[in-house]
Amino acid sequence: MELVNGAYELSNGLDPMALCEKYDCPLYVYDTAIMKRQFERLTSAFKVKKLKINYACKALTNINVLRFFKQLDAGLDTVSIQEVQLGLRAGFAPGEIIFTPNCVSLEEIEMAQALGVKINIDNISILEQFGHVYSDVPICVRINPHIMAGGSSKISVGHIDSKFGISIHQLPHVVRVVEATGLTVEGLHMHTGSDILDADVFLRGAEILFNSARHFKSLKYIDFGSGFKVPYKENDIATDIEELGEKLSERFNKFCENYGSDLTLMFEPGKFLVSEAGYFLTKVNVVKQTTSMVIAGVDSGLNHLIRPMFYNAHHNIVNVSNPAAKPRIYTVVGYICETDTFGVNRKISEIREGDILAFYNAGAYCFSMASNYNSRYRPAEVLIHEGKDYLIRKRETFEDLIRNQVEMDIFEKTSVIAK
Numbered sequence: 104m105e106l107v108n109g110a111y112e113l114s115n116g117l118d119p120m121a122l123c124e125k126y127d128c129p130l131y132v133y134d135t136a137i138m139k140r141q142f143e144r145l146t147s148a149f150k151v152k153k154l155k156i157n158y159a160c161k162a163l164t165n166i167n168v169l170r171f172f173k174q175l176d177a178g179l180d181t182v183s184i185q186e187v188q189l190g191l192r193a194g195f196a197p198g199e200i201i202f203t204p205n206c207v208s209l210e211e212i213e214m215a216q217a218l219g220v221k222i223n224i225d226n227i228s229i230l231e232q233f234g235h236v237y238s239d240v241p242i243c244v245r246i247n248p249h250i251m252a253g254g255s256s257k258i259s260v261g262h263i264d265s266k267f268g269i270s271i272h273q274l275p276h277v278v279r280v281v282e283a284t285g286l287t288v289e290g291l292h293m294h295t296g297s298d299i300l301d302a303d304v305f306l307r308g309a310e311i312l313f314n315s316a317r318h319f320k321s322l323k324y325i326d327f328g329s330g331f332k333v334p335y336k337e338n339d340i341a342t343d344i345e346e347l348g349e350k351l352s353e354r355f356n357k358f359c360e361n362y363g364s365d366l367t368l369m370f371e372p373g374k375f376l377v378s379e380a381g382y383f384l385t386k387v388n389v390v391k392q393t394t395s396m397v398i399a400g401v402d403s404g405l406n407h408l409i410r411p412m413f414y415n416a417h418h419n420i421v422n423v424s425n426p427a428a429k430p431r432i433y434t435v436v437g438y439i440c441e442t443d444t445f446g447v448n449r450k451i452s453e454i455r456e457g458d459i460l461a462f463y464n465a466g467a468y469c470f471s472m473a474s475n476y477n478s479r480y481r482p483a484e485v486l487i488h489e490g491k492d493y494l495i496r497k498r499e500t501f502e503d504l505i506r507n508q509v510e511m512d513i514f515e516k517t518s519v520i521a522k
């Protein structure tokens with residue numbers, strides 16, 4: 104969304120205020136043009152014979168977004184059997200879906216294998232159990248290279264005590280289990296975390312996987328996970344995809360030559376593909392002056408967008424309904440009965456009650472982490488595609504809140520009004 108002649112515009116000149124009129128607030132809006140731009144940045148950055156980008160759908164699981172990426176020829180990275188089912192429903196072939204769960208039951212992995220998707224195994228216990236029963240099913244092994252990365256401790260998953268992956272130090276054990284069970288390892292995988300700031304972190308991890316690959320003769324792919332950082336504010340550092348593409352491609356091609364076959368280079372980005380494609384539109388309910396600041400309270404909260412509170416994440420906030428006004432300093436908060444601050448001391452054009460505030464970077468881990476806390480409805484979602492807007496998820500209603508509650512008749516039903 105950009106300021107054009109003093110007004111904020113989505114792609115093809117679409118007006119965010121008109122969307123608020125049409126669909127009401129709070130509202131998530133996603134722009135396929137930005138998803139496509141990001142997808143193409145990746146596919147043109149890596150110059151290898153075989154490349155597959157698997158969209159990590161936990162970032163944004165609306166089935167229409169999955170279908171959009173399918174149309175771009177992406178694969179799908181899934182972390183639960185339900186995401187596998189969503190992917191199949193969206194039209195992905197089982198072979199285009201990789202299942203990379205963590206600490207799930209063997210039963211869940213067996214369900215995924217029955218559906219025919221690629222299985223990525225991340226602990227030795229499951230490797231043994233799976234191998235004893237399904238030695239004829241080729242698998243991928245998730246290696247933890249112990250590279251410290253990630254923007255916060257919650258999203259850094261590659262460090263030494265991380266619960267993710269099989270430690271690189273246990274590689275001999277993996278090799279023994281593979282030999283004893285007769286399993287075929289067709290893929291090696293690593294995912295060091297989110298918000299990696301430096302291309303060289305990837306390259307260090309890559310060397311570890313290339314070294315590990317010597318132990319497995321039937322590899323078809325190497326999956327380098329994700330963790331590409333996107334900018335959240337102006338002049339924010341972001342992963343230099345083009346630099347990474349150049350360096351890693353060269354190294355990967357050399358590896359394939361030595362290995363003796365052309366493997367597929369895989370990545371599984373979530374945030375990189377959808378973060379910047381999303382905007383969250385909210386309406387200002389209250390503007391309130393305290394002794395030290397001006398607070399703007401919107402019709403949303405940590406129930407809809409928890410990243411600022413959960414990860415200390417920064418989301419740019421702009422006033423789309425009063426863009427030309429003089430900027431003032433605001434603290435923007437939610438309506439949840441708990442402290443849910445979206446941003447402190449933000450410079451935003453003057454906010455009046457009723458104004459529409461837009462949050463940037465609202466495509467990844469925003470709606471997908473939304474809840475019904477305080478018995479609030481989750482927002483509607485709208486997709487913008489080639490200049491048109493489409494409702495892709497209805498706003499919830501009271502029925503949705505009560506749907507799975509079992510109303511018992513063992514308590515008196517008299518209401519206060521009836522008395």
Ligand SMILES: *Cc1c(COP(=O)(O)O)cnc(C)c1O
Pocket residue numbers: 159161162180182203294296297298328329330331371372373374375467
């Ligand atoms: C979450 C996750 C991703 C995506 O991470 P982003 O930071 O959103 O790109 C990729 N792979 C695995 C295994 C994941 O769990």
